[in-house]
Amino acid sequence: MLSEKQKKFLKDDLHRINLLYGSVRSGKTWISLLKWAIWVGQQAQDKQFLMVGKTITTLKRNCLVLLEELIGDNITYSISQKKAVIFGRTVWLEGANDERSESKIRGMTLMGVYIDELTQIPQDFYLMALSRLSETGAVLFATTNPDHPKHYVKTEIIDNEVIDKLVIKFLIDDNIFLDEDYKHNLKKEYSGVFFARFILGEFVRAEGIIFNDFANDPSKWIINKSEL
Numbered sequence: 001m002l003s004e005k006q007k008k009f010l011k012d013d014l015h016r017i018n019l020l021y022g023s024v025r026s027g028k029t030w031i032s033l034l035k036w037a038i039w040v041g042q043q044a045q046d047k048q049f050l051m052v053g054k055t056i057t058t059l060k061r062n063c064l065v066l067l068e069e070l071i072g073d074n075i076t077y078s079i080s081q082k083k084a085v086i087f088g089r090t091v092w093l094e095g096a097n098d099e100r101s102e103s104k105i106r107g108m109t110l111m112g113v114y115i116d117e118l119t120q121i122p123q124d125f126y127l128m129a130l131s132r133l134s135e136t137g138a139v140l141f142a143t144t145n146p147d148h149p150k151h152y153v154k155t156e157i158i159d160n161e162v163i164d165k166l167v168i169k170f171l172i173d174d175n176i177f178l179d180e181d182y183k184h185n186l187k188k189e190y191s192g193v194f195f196a197r198f199i200l201g202e203f204v205r206a207e208g209i210i211f212n213d214f215a216n217d218p219s220k221w222i223i224n225k226s227e228l
Contacts, residue, residue, distance in 0.1 A: 001177065002031065003027055003174050003175060003176050003177070004174075005027070005168065005170060005174045006027055006030075006031040006174075008168070009031055009032075009035065009168055010031060010034070010035055012166060012168075013166075014039065014139045014166065015139070015164045015165050015166040016133070016138070016139055016140065016163070016164040016165070017130075017139075017140050017142070017157060017163060017164065017165040017166070018032075018139060018140065018141050018142070018165070018166045019118070019142045019143075019144070019153070019157055019158070019165065019166070019167045019168070020032050020142070020143045020144075020167075020168050020170055021118075021143065021144045021145070021146060021153070021158070021167070021168075021169060021170070021201065022145070022146070022169045022170035022171055022174075022201030023145070023170065023171050023172045023198055023199050023200065023201040024145060024172065024186075024198045024199075025172055025175060025178060025183075025186070026170035026171055026172050026174050026175050026201070027170060027174060027175040027177070028143050028168075028170040029062065029063070029066065029116070029143050030066065030070075032114075032141055032143050033063060033066055033067055033070060033114075034070055035141070036112075036114050036141050037067060037070060037071050037074070037075070037086055037087070039112065039139075040086045040087060040089050040091065040112060041074070041086065041087030041088075041089065043089060043111055043112070044111075045088055045089060047089065047110075047111035047112075047135060048089075048090050048091075048092065048108070048109065048110055048111060049086075049089060049090065049091040049092070049110060049111055049112045049113070049114075050091065050092045050093075050094060050105065050108065050110050050112070050113045050114070050129070050132070051063060051064075051084065051091055051092070051093050051094070051113075051114045051115075051116075052093075052094050052095070052096050052113065052114065052115045052116065052121065052125070052129070053095060053096075053115075053116040053117065054095060054096065054097050054116075054117060054120045054121065055095040055097055056079055056082065056093060056094070056095045057079075057095075058095075058116065058117070059093060059095065059116055060077075060079060062116050062117070063114070063116050064077055064084065064093075067086070071086070071087075074086065074087050075087075077091075077093065079093070082094060092108075096121045096122060096125040098122060099122045099124050099125075101122060101124075101125045102122070102124040102125040102127075102128035105125075105128055105129060105132055106128065108132045109132065109134055109135065110129075110132045110133055110134075110135065110138060111133075111135045111137075111138050112133070112138060112139050112140070112141070113129045113132070113133060113139075113140045113141070114140075114141040114142070115129070115140070115141070115142040115143075116142075116143060117143065117144050117145070118142040118143065118144040118153050119144045119145065119146070119147040119151055119153050120144075123152045123156075126152070145197060145198060145201075146196075146197045146198075146201055146202055146203040146204070147197070147203060148203060148204070148205050148206065149203040149204060149205060151203065153203075154203045158203075169201055170201070171199075171200070171201055172186065172187075172199060186199070187199055193205070193206045
């Protein structure tokens, strides 16, 4: 059972960068993992893959446990060995909680990378991961909730018209399988910047949020010294 937006992503052709972002509980992680597993299973068995979270623990909690629910015995993994096997393909597991993490994947040659919560991953690691995708047809999958509007995910991926990308925004109302009372209550429980980010799926500033117009677009309010 899939929502219309999930069906669309499942049918869409993959690009080099495939980003699903938006509100919480919108179904983006679920469908991204399903497509990731199917895609990995279609690749040659001698290819290597990588799954990344802020930590190995969050990667297990957010992704690996869900993958077990989705594909059952077709995935096995060892946190101590930082290794999973999906449909017989080797998938390395890594955490990226600081700028030094990019050194962990130097020298790898990868067919695919899956990154959970991309806005929590340092840009150096993201760029290194892209450089490791040197196989023909290699792709990156990523999911995230929004952050501030100057975050590299917004400026270098979402707003970047040059790169080869597929970007889909998911909202909580796209998830037709959630209880309506739950969605209604969740919308009431968030306010301000958290409502904008986690319900509306928008990249907005947290700083200076008491002045909403200024926080979201300071350029409108800046006066050059020569104009004074």
